[in-house]
Amino acid sequence: LAVAAWMLVRIVPERVALLLWAVPALVLAALLWAESRARSAAAWGLRVAGVVAGLYGVALTAASALGGTDPLAPLAALGARAHALPFHVIKSVADLDRGVAEAKASGRTVLVDFSADWCTSCKEMERYTFTDPAVQAALRNTVLLRADVTRNDADDAALLRRFGIFGPPTIAFYGADGRERSGYRVVGYMKADAFASRTRAAFGSPP
Structure with missing residues (x-):
């Protein structure tokens, strides 16, 4: 067995x-x-x-x-589980656009996390980075969207093409104006202190 x-x-x-x-x-x-x-x-x-x-x-x-x-x-x-961030899972480009538009209407920033069941670095981010108090404080006024591309179907492929990436882990930041801060993307695992700094910089930067 x-x-x-x-x-x-x-x-x-x-x-x-x-x-x-x-x-x-x-x-x-x-x-x-x-x-x-x-x-x-x-x-x-x-x-x-x-x-x-x-x-x-x-x-x-x-x-x-x-x-x-x-x-x-x-x-x-x-x-x-007690310290997990409240991610909302999206499945399509339409879900993404709707989430960003709703966040913009309420004056909130957006984080988009590309993840998959088979992604080891994604699990490390979930376990060590997203549970960190400094990271959670930096994301306090942020809508958290998770693009689960485990199935690698047509909708997943469309989301990946939208960002020009090949797969997870990739994290994108959107300002409260609904525009991505593309220069601050995170690819791969990042430790909590560095990620908290990157998040604050991304949300505090001009488009």
Whole structure:
């Protein structure tokens, strides 16, 4: 089961991958618990190992439900969810234009985040950069749009062409006037302090 899970996690979304890792952990827990009842001499050690494996399997399952992606730190999903930014997922160029227009009408800036389930750097941005207090403060009056291009379909391709990019991670900033500050785009992973500075500069710059 562990080998099968290891092979499948390469081709499935990370949230599903956590569930795949949970299966062998829970099966191992059941086997160890059953074995502990048959061998009284080693029962204590087997039961402890079974409980640990079971708790790990439960933690992986819970992390998957909460949007976690890291099998080595499943409980980190609890903190990440509590500090997650409220992104609105867009699917088309029309969604993008509508979101920017609505933000302009209310005098707000816009951040557009290109992401995908298979994008490792996107997950790093989500986990380490977007949860940073300084970054969240810089985005306090900002409409957050996320272009999920996981499916790579026609709508995704149109969004990528609109920005002249090949894929995620790419982040674009729009001023409150509805115009992109193209000179401030972020491509790839950026640490929180640098991203907070880039955000403040982008939103404070003229078109």
